[in-house]
Amino acid sequence: MTDNAVSLTEVELRRPHFQLGPIRLEVPKGYVTAIVGPNGSGKSSTFRLILDLIKPDKGNIKLLGQNISEEEDWQTKSKVGYLPELFSPHDDKLKASSKTDFVKKWYADWDVNRYQELLRLFEVDDSIKLGKMSKGMRRKYELALVLSHHPELLLLDEPSSGLDPLAWRTMIDVLHRYMEPGDRTILMASHIVEEVKRLADYIVFMVHGRVLGVYEKDELFGSWHAFYVHGEQVSRKLVQAMPGQCAIEEAGGGMLRVITRKAPDAEAWCGHEGITISHRQALQLDDILAILVEQERARLRS
Known part of the structure; x- marks a missing residue:
C-alpha cells in the first residue's frame, strides 16, 4: 500500500x-x-x-x-x-x-x-x-x-x-x-x-x-474461523495453545468451539497435535467485530 x-x-x-x-x-x-x-x-x-x-x-x-x-x-x-x-x-x-x-x-x-x-x-x-x-x-x-x-x-x-x-x-x-x-x-x-x-x-x-x-x-474471512472439536478428546488447556486462538466456548454435546484468527495455521497445528476438527465455520463480519470489541474492553479494564 x-x-x-x-x-x-x-x-x-x-x-x-x-x-x-x-x-x-x-x-x-x-x-x-x-x-x-x-x-x-x-x-x-x-x-x-x-x-x-x-x-x-x-x-x-x-x-x-x-x-x-x-x-x-x-x-x-x-x-x-x-x-x-x-x-x-x-x-x-x-x-x-x-x-x-x-x-x-x-x-x-x-x-x-x-x-x-x-x-x-x-x-x-x-x-x-x-x-x-x-x-x-x-x-x-x-x-x-x-x-x-x-x-x-x-x-x-x-x-x-x-x-x-x-x-x-x-x-x-x-x-x-x-x-x-x-x-x-x-x-x-x-x-x-x-x-x-x-x-x-x-x-x-x-x-x-x-x-x-x-x-x-x-x-x-479466510483467516477467522470457528473450529469444533470434541471436549473428551482434547482439554481446554491444550486448545488454548492453538495458533490465533481468540475464544473457547462450550458448544453442547461435549464439543468445544474454538475461535481462531489464523485458520490455516490452526488447522495445521490440529493435524500435528492429532486433534480432529469435527466442523469448521467461517466467522461473519459482526462476529469478528464482537470479538475485537470484547478484547479491547478487556484491555481497557486491565
Whole structure:
C-alpha cells in the first residue's frame, strides 16, 4: 500500500470524554476501504479530520498526496466527494435544485448530464425542498450531488442510511460503476455487513477511537474461523495453545468451539497435535467485530 489516497500518521483528537487515536492509517488508491466499528468509535470524527473540518491535536494527515491545511488545498478538496451521515438542517428550506446550483459552481468538472442521469436512476425530484424529502430521498439526492463532479475520492459515512432495499441495490451498482475506471477510491464507514462484503477490498476495525487492524477482505474471512472439536478428546488447556486462538466456548454435546484468527495455521497445528476438527465455520463480519470489541474492553479494564 505505497500509493495512498489518505494517510493518517499518529493522529490524535482529544475531547473531555473521548480520545481518538493515536491513529496510523493508510487508505490505498484504487480500492474500497470500509471502516467498521460500534457507534462512538470515532468513524465520523475521522472523516471530519480528513476533510480538515476539525483540527487534530497531534499528527499529520495527507489527502491525495497533499498535507491538508496547506494554501490552495481547495484544489485537492475539489477532487473529493463527501457524503456525511447527518445533513445540516440549515438547507431544509432550500429546493434541492437551488443547492445544486450553488454547489456546482465550485467544481470545474461538474457534469450536468451525470447529475440528471443519477436523479432519474434514484427517482429523485430536485424541485422538492430538502426539508420535505424523506431520509432515503435526501440520501439519494446527496449521493447524486457528490458523484456529479467525478471525484477522485469518495468519503461515505453510512451511505445506505435510510435507503429501502431497491434503492440500496441501485446504490451498490452505482458505486461499482464509479470504481470501474480503476483510479478512484472509496473510504466508507458502514455497519451493514452485506454492504461491506459487496463493496470493500480492505476492512478497518475501529473501536474506542483506536484502529485495531486493517485487513484484506478475502484474507480476513479466510483467516477467522470457528473450529469444533470434541471436549473428551482434547482439554481446554491444550486448545488454548492453538495458533490465533481468540475464544473457547462450550458448544453442547461435549464439543468445544474454538475461535481462531489464523485458520490455516490452526488447522495445521490440529493435524500435528492429532486433534480432529469435527466442523469448521467461517466467522461473519459482526462476529469478528464482537470479538475485537470484547478484547479491547478487556484491555481497557486491565
